[in-house]
Amino acid sequence: MYQLLNLINNLENVLGKTVGVESISLRISNNPKFDFQINNLVKLQNHKHIKDIESSFSEIIDNEALIKSFEITDTYFINLEIDIEKFSNSFDKIKKYIKVRHPKTVLIDYGGPNIGKPLHVGHLRSLNIGKSLYRIYSLAGHSVISDIHMGDWGMPIAQIITYIEEKQIDIENINIDDLEKIYPEASKLYLKDDEFKDLAQANNKRLNENNSKILKKWKKLKNISIKSIKETLDALNHRFDLWMGESDVNHLIPEMIQKLESEGKISLDDGAYISNLVSEPKILITKSDGSYLYLTTDLATVLNRLKQNKIDKTLYIVDKRQNLHFEQLIKSLNYFDFGDEEYHHIAFGTINDSNGNPYKTREGDAKKLINLFKETSLQIKKINSDLDDGTNKLLANTVLTFSDLKTNRMTDYKFDLNKFTNTSGKTGIYVQYAFVRAKKLLNGSSINTSKINLNIADLDESDLSLIRGMIKFEYYFNLALENNEPHHLADYLYELSNLFNSMYQNQNILENKKETVKFNKLKISEFFISYSALLMECLGIEPVEKM
RNA sequence: GCUCUCGUAGCUCAAAUGGAUAGAGCAACAGACUUCUAAUCUGUAGGUUAUAGGUUCGAGUCCUAUCGAGAGCGCCA
Numbered sequence: 001m002y003q004l005l006n007l008i009n010n011l012e013n014v015l016g017k018t019v020g021v022e023s024i025s026l027r028i029s030n031n032p033k034f035d036f037q038i039n040n041l042v043k044l045q046n047h048k049h050i051k052d053i054e055s056s057f058s059e060i061i062d063n064e065a066l067i068k069s070f071e072i073t074d075t076y077f078i079n080l081e082i083d084i085e086k087f088s089n090s091f092d093k094i095k096k097y098i099k100v101r102h103p104k105t106v107l108i109d110y111g112g113p114n115i116g117k118p119l120h121v122g123h124l125r126s127l128n129i130g131k132s133l134y135r136i137y138s139l140a141g142h143s144v145i146s147d148i149h150m151g152d153w154g155m156p157i158a159q160i161i162t163y164i165e166e167k168q169i170d171i172e173n174i175n176i177d178d179l180e181k182i183y184p185e186a187s188k189l190y191l192k193d194d195e196f197k198d199l200a201q202a203n204n205k206r207l208n209e210n211n212s213k214i215l216k217k218w219k220k221l222k223n224i225s226i227k228s229i230k231e232t233l234d235a236l237n238h239r240f241d242l243w244m245g246e247s248d249v250n251h252l253i254p255e256m257i258q259k260l261e262s263e264g265k266i267s268l269d270d271g272a273y274i275s276n277l278v279s280e281p282k283i284l285i286t287k288s289d290g291s292y293l294y295l296t297t298d299l300a301t302v303l304n305r306l307k308q309n310k311i312d313k314t315l316y317i318v319d320k321r322q323n324l325h326f327e328q329l330i331k332s333l334n335y336f337d338f339g340d341e342e343y344h345h346i347a348f349g350t351i352n353d354s355n356g357n358p359y360k361t362r363e364g365d366a367k368k369l370i371n372l373f374k375e376t377s378l379q380i381k382k383i384n385s386d387l388d389d390g391t392n393k394l395l396a397n398t399v400l401t402f403s404d405l406k407t408n409r410m411t412d413y414k415f416d417l418n419k420f421t422n423t424s425g426k427t428g429i430y431v432q433y434a435f436v437r438a439k440k441l442l443n444g445s446s447i448n449t450s451k452i453n454l455n456i457a458d459l460d461e462s463d464l465s466l467i468r469g470m471i472k473f474e475y476y477f478n479l480a481l482e483n484n485e486p487h488h489l490a491d492y493l494y495e496l497s498n499l500f501n502s503m504y505q506n507q508n509i510l511e512n513k514k515e516t517v518k519f520n521k522l523k524i525s526e527f528f529i530s531y532s533a534l535l536m537e538c539l540g541i542e543p544v545e546k547m
Numbered sequence: 548g549c550u551c552u553c554g555u556a557g558c559u560c561a562a563a564u565g566g567a568u569a570g571a572g573c574a575a576c577a578g579a580c581u582u583c584u585a586a587u588c589u590g591u592a593g594g595u596u597a598u599a600g601g602u603u604c605g606a607g608u609c610c611u612a613u614c615g616a617g618a619g620c621g622c623c624a
Contacts, residue, residue: 023564030567039566045604075604077567114624155623187623201622246624272622280550284621294624321618323551349552350618383586406572407560410552412617414559419573423586426560426572433586444583483563491561491571498571498588505579505588547586 034079041076099141104312111318114151120366131540132486150245158204249300320347349412402428434497
């Protein structure tokens, strides 16, 4: 809460002198008459100096210009009412207020798609959460780099190449549809045919060793796959700064292994390298034939990134089932002394169908993302067939993003297209509609709102509710940033949209006889538009111009 | 078998570091459109937070046990 930072610092000083270092955090007040609350004193209610602390707090809060009124209850909950007049002047400065004091370089790793497999429903959350965190960190002033981190290496691709070789498929004329059919066939064969398995293992080793003949085939397949992935990403409005893959760090691995061994950090066990860090289960670094694993390339990827950029913090946006892998990765990065940078596994739950089972097609495959997009787009056409394609696309993506981000990322949720495209309720369409409504109102008014100042005395209940809703922006923004949880902002965007709709519905604004009332409402609508746009930016949603 | 996560209104989900009376949306019910506005708004009802104990000024949140669900577990990524 940048605007109340002085207040917070002063209160923290009091605590520091009396009961020890403790940070003050504001929360939304339980009491609807107030905006924020401070709970730090509640647990001190039996402290021998509580009366002194209370009076120091009172004095400090009393002197804070942004606080209009406050109360300290008999159990020492502190409630604060913000002075709307002083705070409202700052609405248009919100972008400055949310900047952090110490910007960092943050890398977002999407734990990307594999070669040979189309983008499917399983990739949706990684894309949405990653994009949202990218925007949130950027708005907070960090410098952010996104890396799709393609799964372009290892056994899956070796299986595909082996399958193509064995079935004598013409690799020159292969297309994406062929490739997508080959992948499941190859992995099926790998599981049941030992001879095929040996051939694939051998091919994988050749890949690791940079065998030029197999690299040529690999390159061909990778290009086909990337082209298809880019088409889907384009439909869904996603872009990446880096298109690195696991293959890009292959050359760093032999040296890395050698160094770790000479440092006594890893040792051979049944021919495979395992970490000497005591851990259960043991951490496997390479396979017994010397070829590399998921963890091997992820470790080398970190080395590669640190070599190329100064990175303070890395976020891995990967589903929660891979928890053990990232636990092992982060443990290993520490144990191997790769640096003191931060690494976080931003885990998320799975998307299920309405019965709670993994979201699949009738054939039992994961549903393709591009098909999900098309179905959503079609559903929106049913609601309004007059929309141009551009608007339809934005709305379809709004639905796929908002419905995903409104749930806490760790929760598995049920995908229900009918529900998510509902025009009323907590949906993407609803928040877009409120935005369009506000814009239409201002455009129809022919009044220059930028020159209007609020007339506080003439604000009615619905105006005040919306203004006091907007005061919470910094709170929710921080919550999302600190915890890497975009859903707080999705929920908040709905709350503001709902408050706007209430105000709007309440009375006819443009025909209001009293000019100050009319101007107030137009000014508040202008604020709402900028807040709504900013929240959509945080979520990775583009506002539409008409609906 | 071991490890981890989860169980909140009929349904789908919220509730940061333990804080006051556990909140939204959908569905249900009752209302509001010759309008800048219905792709909307207003109201009502809906809960022993799986169960039983414990920790403390205070527990959906922490601990223990039971029941139920899901995931992961050295040569896939």
